[in-house]
Structure formats: C-alpha cells, structure tokens
Amino acid sequence: MSQNGCVPNEVRGGGCYWGPDVTQEVLDRHKLKLLIRSHECKQEGYEFCHNGRVLTIFSASNYYDVGSNRGAYIRLGPDLIPHFKQFQASRSTRELTLRQSVGRTERSALQALRMQLFTHRSALIREFQEYDPQCTGVISVKHWAEAVEKVLRLSLPWRVLRAQLVTSTQDGMLNYQHWLNQLSVIQTHTEIANTGLLETLYKHHSNLESIFRMIDTDHSGLISLEEFHQTWRLLSSHLQTVISDEAIAELADSIDFNKDGSIDINEFMEAFRLVEQCRGVGEDEPAPE
Template sequence: MGCSSSSTKTRKSETSLKAALIIQNWYRGYKARLKARQHYALTIFQSIEYADEQGQMQLSTFFSFMLEHYAHVHKEELELRNQSLESEQDMRDRHDYVDLIDVPDSYNGPRLQFPLTCTDIDLLLEAFKEQQILHAHYVLEVLFETKKVLKQMPNFTHVQTSPSKELTICGDLHGKLDDLFMIFYKNGLPSESNPYVFNGDFVDRGKNSIEILIILCVSFLVYPNDLHLNRGNHEDFMMNLRYGFTKEILHKYKLHGKRILQILEELYAWLPIGTIVDNEILVIHGGISETTDLNLLHCIERNKIIDILWSDPRGKNGCFPNTGRGGGCYFGPDVTSKILNKYQLKMLIRSHECKPEGYEICHDGKVVTIFSASNYYEEGSNRGAYIKLCSGTAPRFFQYQVTKATCFQPLRQRVYTMESSAIKILKERVISRKSDLTRAFQLQDHRKSGKLSLSQWAFCMENILGLNLPWRSLSSNLVNIDKNGNVEYMSSFQNIHIEKPVQEAHSTLVETLYRYRSDLEIIFNAIDTDHSGLISMEEFRAMWKLFSAHYNVLIDDSQVNKLANLMDLNKDGSIDFNEFLKAFYVVHRYEDLMKPNVTNLG
C-alpha cells in the first residue's frame, strides 16, 4: 500500500505541476496581450500628439505670414500679440510690473519675503497643496528675480557630483503638480546637499503649470548653484497658446495675466540650453544632430535653438528630418557615438518623450530618456521617473505613479480605460477628415462595392491621416470587416459625427473648421486683445482668408461669408467665436466606457 500511496501522490503532484504551468503560461500570454494593447494605445496618443506639434510648427510660420499681410486689414489691431511674436524692447521697468500691484489685506495666500529662503519654499508647497493661488505681485517678483539671475548664466551649466552629493535629474512635468510633490516626498527637497536638474517642459497640458514654475523658480533663487533649469520645447509662448499654459495664466490672473505672460516670454529666452555633469554627461531636453557643435552652442543666442529642443533618438543610423513632430531631427546610434566621442562625453540624458516605464535606455546605453509626468496621456497610461547620478557609478532610476481612482482597479480595467480614450481621440481625427478619406476609399474601390482589402484601407488611412499607426492591428476597433476579411470602409465613420454649430453650413467647411479648430482658436484669441470673446465680422472674414491662403485650404469665400452671417444671430456685426469653437465637438454615439464586454486593440 505504501508504494501505491506514493505513486498516487506523485501523479497528483505531476498533475498539479502541469496545471500550474498551464495557468502560468496562460497568464503570461494574457499579460502579454494586455501589454500589447497598452502599447497600441500609447502609440495612438503619441502619434496624435506629434501630429499636433507638427501643426503647431506650421502655426508659428502662419503667425509670421499673418504679420506680413494683416496690416492693411486692421492696422490698430496689428499689436495682436503684446506678449508673443516680438519681444517688447521698450518693456516698462520692474516698478510698473510689481511695485504698482498691491497685495490687499484680504489676501490669505502665501506671502513671500525677499530675499527668499528655504522657508518660502515650504510656504509655497503647503499653500499649493491646499490649492491656494499665489498673488500676482509675488508671481511677477519671482519671475523678475529669476530672469535677472538667469541672464548672468552661461548657455550650459557645469555640475560636479560626489558620493556625498548625488545629482537628481527630472524630465517633463507638464503642469502635473502631484508628480513634483511625489518627487520631493521620495527624494527630498532641493538643497545644497541635494541638487536637481529639471530638464524642461515644466508647463502646458496639466492644470498646475504656474505652480510648478513658481516652485522651481523660487527653489532656483534660494539655491542658484544647486537647482538647474534647462529649457524645453514647451518653454515657448506659441506652444503655451495651444497647450494650455496661456489659458491657465489668463484664468488664474484675470487682471494681471498679460503682464505675467510678457515677463514669462523674456524669462524663457534666458533659460540655459543644457547641463554638463562631471564633464562626461550631457543633459538637454530633446537631442542632437550630426551637426551639433557644443562649442558653438556655448556662445549662440539661446532663443535661436531648435534641434536640441525637438530631436528624438531612433534605432536607424543617420540623421533625418523629424517628420513626426515637424521640428528637429531623428538621430541614430552612429550620430550619438560621433558627437559624444567628439566632445569626450559618455552619455546623453534627454527627456521630451513619454515612456511607459518613465525612462528608456537606447543607443547601446549611451542615450537615456527620462520622463517625470506619470499618467501623461490617461490615468494609468505610464509611470514617471527620475535619475540619480554620482561620479564613477551607473545611473540609478526611481519610478513612481501618482494613483487615484486607478489604484484599486485591475490591470485589465486600467488598460481598457486607456485604450478607450485613445480610440476616441483617433476616431475624432478620422471624422475630421471624412471627406478626404471617403474620396481616397472610393478611388481604391474600383468595383464600387463599398469594400476594400485590409491593406487598401490601411494605405488610405495612413496616406490621409499621416499618423504612422499599426492600422491593421487597430482595424477591429475602427471598422466592420466581413467574413472574407474585407473592410466596409464607410463604417470608419459609424456612430460618430461633428456637431454643426450652423446646420446650413457646408459639410466640408465644418470638417475643415473642426480639423483646424485649435489653430483658429489661437489665432482669434490673439486678435481678441481685450479677451471679450467677440470677433468682428470683418476680422472673421479677413483672418479666414489669410488662414486658407497660407494653409492651402480650398474653401469658397462665399461659404465662409454665409457661415459668418448665419452665426451673427443678433446682427450686431460680431461673432462670439469662443462659443462657436465649442460647438465643433465630436459626438460619439452609444459610448459606454465602463461596458464590461469590450472590443480591444489586440
């Protein structure tokens, strides 16, 4: 019996082991599929983000075009951007900006004492945790003081580390104050023994950009030799117009917002380009190109920099245009080796790109990307990270994720929430090009069957939208596919449409206005210098004419005139353009983000 019992136990043990291995393999496959879905969603977010940045670069060109051609329409309005396109050489002195702004006794927010000390840093952190707003008087004083110190600094800051004085490098924060609080909680506040480099993109997207900027500036003023600020591509007035910082300032500082924006633009221009650590690590926001000349960059005018703020590393050798963003370049491992060897450097640390784990190492360990804004695209979309450096040792990476509702959600639910949001914004991009896509589909549909092969459909989507996405993998979320694997291409637009502000408007015009709504909002808000939200009919027509000419948007003038007249409901000669823009939103029918049985990305 002993032998029989032992044999039975052995068989049971083998069965249990096999079952465990099956479950383990299933779970690994399940987790891999979830990771693939997460990757596809991140790819959608990033592709659309970069396409918008490309549009932003074009918009900057348009503003120059507009300045050249707008004078004959409304000369007195040519100063449409007191705070943007030209630095005000005759800017009034500090007295007009700070001393004439009184802080009333009723103000119960933080009161800063100059010269600043670490006590003021603590005061600000506690106040901002309670969502208090710093008075404009102190904001302007901090910005003026910061600009004064920055003007004395070189283009590149040189920093030395030691075992007793490690250096912490943080990447993009993008107005996400909770991430900065998390970094300080985990890593300690800036001090003489705890130095930091913040590698650009402090502002935009998040709702607390001014709070982050003020904390960093005050910390810089207290510890000018131990807290270092590098410029990112979002430390730029035109970027702020599109991505939210300008709107945040004007909302929080209705009376003095314009003054704050004016001094901010000057401050941006004086931010250092980068940091060199221990004479062997280059820290810049974007990247390099094959023509990067550090000797030249040490003496160039800082506001003329583009490549190193916008460039991205890629696995392919060489240096080629950054078509995704529309600025800077893609640089390969050979370019990295060439530039680092030329200047006796060992590593490039950069930011500028969201990474799922908060950081990424590439180019044989010579390029490190660090990104400090967690949940950048969507709650649960990515972790944030920072790096600690010490001479003679390898970089150490620290990750975190600011969690709220998602902390109790299973991985499947977090991935679903993320991919649902990604598919939603992708469908909005699709519907904004409905007319162009329909024509492309029909040109491929030689038999007029209403169907295309998957490869034909994917070709049309990529050719029209230019998003460089894995369209075949995404197809199950975007279109109906028959049993033969053919795509019913008009289903690309099912259950989604653009809400028309004026029903009589031509559908092509509606699509075009929706496609460029962000650009139009920036342009018209710039014209609306008193921020009344009202645009004259003459301004509407003149600006649309310039816009369509520059962007080569072929919309008949009569359609625009008809739309303008229809929108002017009370016939007072003005258009409430802010409300007009809000009317161009995309309607998603039958949308239920928490539906349990969902189609996924892979």
C-alpha cells in the same frame, strides 16, 4: 443670452436661452435678487450677466482641454453675498486609479487617431476609390487597413484597431462612405458642405482658444461676424485652402448658437466639443456638469 426673449436651445436639444427681460420677470415674481445657475463653461469658473442678476457657476476645470478654463464654487454666508473659490484640477489634486488612467489614455489616443483620419479624409477617399473602381462605396477590411496605412504611415495594427474605429462591418466588407460620414459628424451640426474648411479647423483643434483670441481682433471677448469673415479670408490665403464666403458665413451662423450676431468663447469651443458629445462619456469618466 444678451437679447430679450426666450428661445429653445436647438443645439443641445433641451433647455432654452433667455434674455434679461425674462430674468427680471422671474426675480420680481418670486421676490429674489439673484439667480444662480450652472451647466455652461466659463473661463474663470463663474460669470455675472444680465446686469449682475444672473450668476453662472461651473466647477469642471479643464473642460475643453488642459488649461482651457478654471473651475469654481460659491460659498454663501449669512449675508448671502457670494464668495468665489477658483481652482485648476491637476494630477496632484485628483489621483486616478490605474484603470481610469489607462482608460483616459486610450480614449485620448483613439480621439487623436480619429482626428488624424478626419484631417486626411480627402486623401483616404482617393485611396479607397483605388480599391473600389466600380464606386460601390464598399471595400474589404484588408483594403481599408492598407489604404489607411498608406495615407497616415503610422505603422499601426489597423485591423486590430478597426473594432474601435469602425462601428460596423459585414462579411469582412466595410462601407467606407458610411464610415467617413461618421468621422465627419461635425458636419451634421454645422450643416456645411465645405469639407476643406472643416478639415483646416480640425487640424488646429488643440489651438482653438488661441484661434478664438486671434479672430477676436478688438479683444472684446466676442467675435463679430465681420471679424470672423476677415480672419478666415486671411487664413484661407495663408493655409492655401480655398474657403468660400458662403462657407464662412454658414459656419459663423452655425457656431452662433443663440443667434445674437456674435460668437463667444463658449459657443466657439462648444461647436467642436459636439464631436466628443456624440461619442458619450466613458464608464470610468464622470459626466460633465
């Protein structure tokens, strides 16, 4: 982090953020000139910080989405000066087995489907309540499938897909309140009650990097809290979505993981990757760094 000190990383539940004072202390103590680390996505695959004393290297390109970042690795010669090799993985650089390709396609399709369900959460609640006049929070799987099709109109075999979209049912009944809470897992990380804002953000999930550039009005590579507020006030009017100042402030604070008063591209993208992280990595998919 840019400020001095050392604090736990509560977002990941492990590790810590540390400042330039800690870096200097460690390097001085061990008579070192440079600390090389990984485990944090960088758009160019690498990045210096702390006055050139810390170098982050990240080898997983396309980490958030295709084209979102380059990967890189370092070659060190006898002079110990780092030389960088950047790359962008593609189908031509990594041939997938048929099983991996099909598995990746299925996971991508299911994630797109979950995203559609999340963005239509309000409409789904209204339809579920039509089948639940007593407000028990429970409906039959048959009624769940009918309601989902009525809202999304995708002509999909929802009862077949139910096993991959709903984690648990009992005696043919589904607790739709619990299921909707699972779809809204992002709320447990942002701790925001303004569902309208979350739905609006998630509808534009594929354009997150463009949204970041748009909010970063001074092109500094960081979003100040004031920039965040100003942009969302404009967007709330343009998208015809009611977004309170309190919700905007809470969202900005939740994305500012290291609490330095600004949001960088990694914090912005990571806030939405947490949804994927909760579902784990597929058995055929290598874990990210």
